[in-house]
Amino acid sequence: MKKILLIHTGGTISMLENKETGEVYTTNKHPLSEATYILQEFADVEEKIIFSLPSPHITPDHMLELGKLINSEMDNYDGFVVTHGTDTLEETAYFLDLMLVTKKPVIITGAMRSSNEIGSDALYNLISSIRVASDERAIEQGVLVVMNDEIHTAANVTKTSTSNVATFKSPQYGPIGIITKDSLLFHHQILKRKKYVVSSITKKVLLLRAFAGMDGEIFEAINERSIDGLVVEGFGQGNLPKDVIPPLKKMIANNIPIVLVSRCFQGIVQPTYSYDGGGKHLKDMGIIFTNGLTGPKARIKLLLALEQTNDLQKLHMMFQID
Known part of the structure; x- marks a missing residue:
């Protein structure tokens, strides 16, 4: 069984809805932590919380810190899953895709509906991401975004709708793969990209x-x-x-x-x-x-x-x- 590190950064996937007001708010405890036992069916999963931030608060310095954490744990795990708010998810994914030098799967996911909303996609997207991170076919594919039964490359994916659960699309080339109940289907191959190994972000x-x-x-x-x-x-x-x-x-x-x-x-x-x-x-x-x-x-x-x-x-x- 593959060993996967699950890293939380915040976002809707880590929030709850107030049933009286409809407000979505942050919590002291990640709402999906109690569902970790479900993830163990697919991999040996360990968790870390690096940030508890809505994604509009994420900066390139946060992205760099996240990348450094993944690099520091690279020898200890077979793959990585990062939960992230959707507003800047594509930017974090692309930042990591450029800076991380690894063949191991790194998956970014999030949710359009918080864990206790009707029709929440939070747990489902997380399970899908663990499945992809544990799959041999995700090796050497770069950083991938997994949402709504689709697998996208970091370079091509973008958020296309403000609230639809099927918001993440790759308009240029489509998803690199799809997820079904019993299998993963990859139908594109990632070409090698130049990497930008950096230790700090100093430019404006x-x-x-x-x-x-x-x-x-x-x-x-x-x-x-x-x-x-x-x-x-x-x-x-x-x-x-x-x-x-x-x-x-x-x-x-x-x-x-x-x-x-x-x-x-x-x-x-x-x-x-x-x-x-x-x-x-x-x-x-x-x-x-x-x-x-x-x-x-x-x-x-x-x-x-x-x-x-x-x-x-x-x-x-x-x-x-x-």
């Missing part, structure tokens, strides 16, 4: 989303502050309003890396249009194009990449690998 990277009529004012303000990098969610294939170009040129001249992603949830940015603010114009300026990452994940990657280099040419190369 901001994320902006383009909108119709956007001017350069906010970019001018940002350029006056001390930042180390910027991610911009542009239109379509990677286009921006022409009025933002002058301050972007100033930032590039100041050696601040600017990474471009699309607001769309499918497709990749491409240097197609040559008008002012078009993708080709932006790439010729020196803006870094991604290979299908969302804005939040591109920010996570830039945070980690900047701990290794601030060379713009090297950063361009790093973002060709997702």
